[in-house]
Amino acid sequence: MQHLASLARLTVLVASALGGQAIHAMTPLADADLQAVRGAGIAYNLQNFSFTGDVGLTYEGAPGQKIELNKLTLSRSDDAAATFTDPYTIQLHQRTGLPDTIRFTEPQNANGLLKWQFATDWKITTPTGTFDGGSLIVRDMQSYGGRFEITTPSVAGQSGVVWGSAVRVDIGDVLIRPRGRDDIANPDAPGATNQMRIQGIHISDAVDSNSPWVLADVTAQPGIFNAVTENGQSYLHLGIGWATNPDVETPAGKVVIDNITFRNSAPTYMDPMTGAATNTLNLGSSSIGSMQIQYLDLKMHAGR
Numbered sequence: 001m002q003h004l005a006s007l008a009r010l011t012v013l014v015a016s017a018l019g020g021q022a023i024h025a026m027t028p029l030a031d032a033d034l035q036a037v038r039g040a041g042i043a044y045n046l047q048n049f050s051f052t053g054d055v056g057l058t059y060e061g062a063p064g065q066k067i068e069l070n071k072l073t074l075s076r077s078d079d080a081a082a083t084f085t086d087p088y089t090i091q092l093h094q095r096t097g098l099p100d101t102i103r104f105t106e107p108q109n110a111n112g113l114l115k116w117q118f119a120t121d122w123k124i125t126t127p128t129g130t131f132d133g134g135s136l137i138v139r140d141m142q143s144y145g146g147r148f149e150i151t152t153p154s155v156a157g158q159s160g161v162v163w164g165s166a167v168r169v170d171i172g173d174v175l176i177r178p179r180g181r182d183d184i185a186n187p188d189a190p191g192a193t194n195q196m197r198i199q200g201i202h203i204s205d206a207v208d209s210n211s212p213w214v215l216a217d218v219t220a221q222p223g224i225f226n227a228v229t230e231n232g233q234s235y236l237h238l239g240i241g242w243a244t245n246p247d248v249e250t251p252a253g254k255v256v257i258d259n260i261t262f263r264n265s266a267p268t269y270m271d272p273m274t275g276a277a278t279n280t281l282n283l284g285s286s287s288i289g290s291m292q293i294q295y296l297d298l299k300m301h302a303g304r
Contacts, residue, residue: 041089041090041091041092042089042090042091043087043088043089044087044088044089044090045083045084045086045087045088045107046076046088047078047083048078049074049075049076050074050075050076051072051073051074051075052072052073052074052075053071054070054071055071055072056068056069056070056071056072057069057072063127064125064126064127065125065126065127066124066125067122067123067124067125068122068123068124068125069120069121069122070120070121070122070123071119071120071121072118072119072120073117073118073119073120073184074116074117074118075116075117076114076115076116076117077113077114077115078113078114079107079109079111079113079114081111082107082110082111086107086108086109086110087107088104088105088106088107089103089104089105090102090103090104090105091103091105093149095219098151098154098219099151099152099154100151101149101150101151101164101218102149102150102151103147103148103149104147104148104149105145105146105147106143106144106145106146106147107143107145108144108145109142109143109144109145110144112142112144112170114142114143115140115141115142115172116138116140116141116142116143117138117139117140117141117184117185118137118138118141119135119136119137119138119181119184120135120136121133121134121135121136121181122134122135122136132178133176133178134176134177134178134179134180134181135175135176135177135178135180135181135184136174136175136176137173137174137175137176137177137181137184138171138173138174138175139171139172139173139174139175139184139185139187140170140171140172140173141169141170141171141172142169142170142171143167143168143169144168144169144170144210144212145168145212146165146166146167146168146169146212147164147165147166147212148163148164148165149163149164149165149218150162150163150164150218151163151218153224158224158226159226159227160224160225160226160227160237161224161225161226162218162222162223162224163216163218163222163223163224163225164214164215164216164217164218164219164221164222164223165214165215165216165223166212166213166214166215167203167212167213167215167253168203168204168205168210168211168212168213169201169202169203170200170201170202170203171200171201171202172187172199172200173187173197173198173199173200174197174198174201175187175192175195175196175197175198176195176196177192177194177195178194179192179193179194179265180192187199192263193263193264193265194263194264194265195262195263196260196261196262196263197259197260197261197262197263198257198259198260199257199258199259199260199261200256200257200258200259201255201256201257201258202255202256202257202258203253203254203255204253204254205251205252205253205254206252206253206254206289206290206291207252209254213251213252213253213254214251214253215240215253215293216240216293217251219244220243220244220245220248221240221241221242221243221244221250222240222241222244223238223239223240223241223296224237224238224239224240224241225237225238225239228299230299233301234301235299235300235301236299236300236301237297237298237299237300238296238298238300239295239296239297239298240293240295240296241295242294242295243294250292250293250294251292252290252291252292253290253291253292254287254288254289254290254291255287255288255291256285256286256287256288257285257286257287258285259282259283259284259285260282260283260284260285260286261280261281261282261283262280262281262283263279263280263281264279264280264281265279266279267279269281
């Protein structure tokens, strides 16, 4: 009886919360109601992301020609304070009179704690032989609020994928080690006797270093990726068109490199200060204060 009394009181509370309204059975939604529902996008993050092992990618062209990336290693550190408040997003954007776009946006990474590490061994094979390039290593790559957008062409008769991209990135080191990767966490690993080190690469908008450089814009200056055939020859085509409004200036970007250093296993360089032989050549820093991509037309095809 005590249980029945409790159930009765619960029934009264539920009825009171519903305002005494009758509870109706579920009914199917009309097509018009379903069509009115639109998602705001997808947000996600990567916690403790890493992979390593005997993973590789191979691109094969004409017979006997290929590019190989072997022993891929990729990982990213986390920002515990912004795991869910600063995610990656995928959104659908509408444009008046133009096809919708799919926009991939990176985290703002205001704390600079999202850092990518990458390493791979690479080689190129041709009918005349194989070139073993050794290892390519990218350390502490930080991206801040970049984006990549794709859509379908709006030009009649054009095929392929229209794209736009904005980039703001800092890279701690790019290391090229032709005789093996050694310790990828140490840019000065003693076992890497031959190395080219590009230290401190910074890419941003030319005026505002805290904003991305817009390489291409799907509406204002669209990029294109497609296959084209000219004079019986097929090409893989990558391009950036002229600005759709000639009165609007093309966005400018800047690139700053803190230091470029070569290291050899033998003292083959000369110290400019002492004149003594050394195994290290330091080229110092380099920068481009402002540059623009007004138009790009790059066609690639497999050689014969």
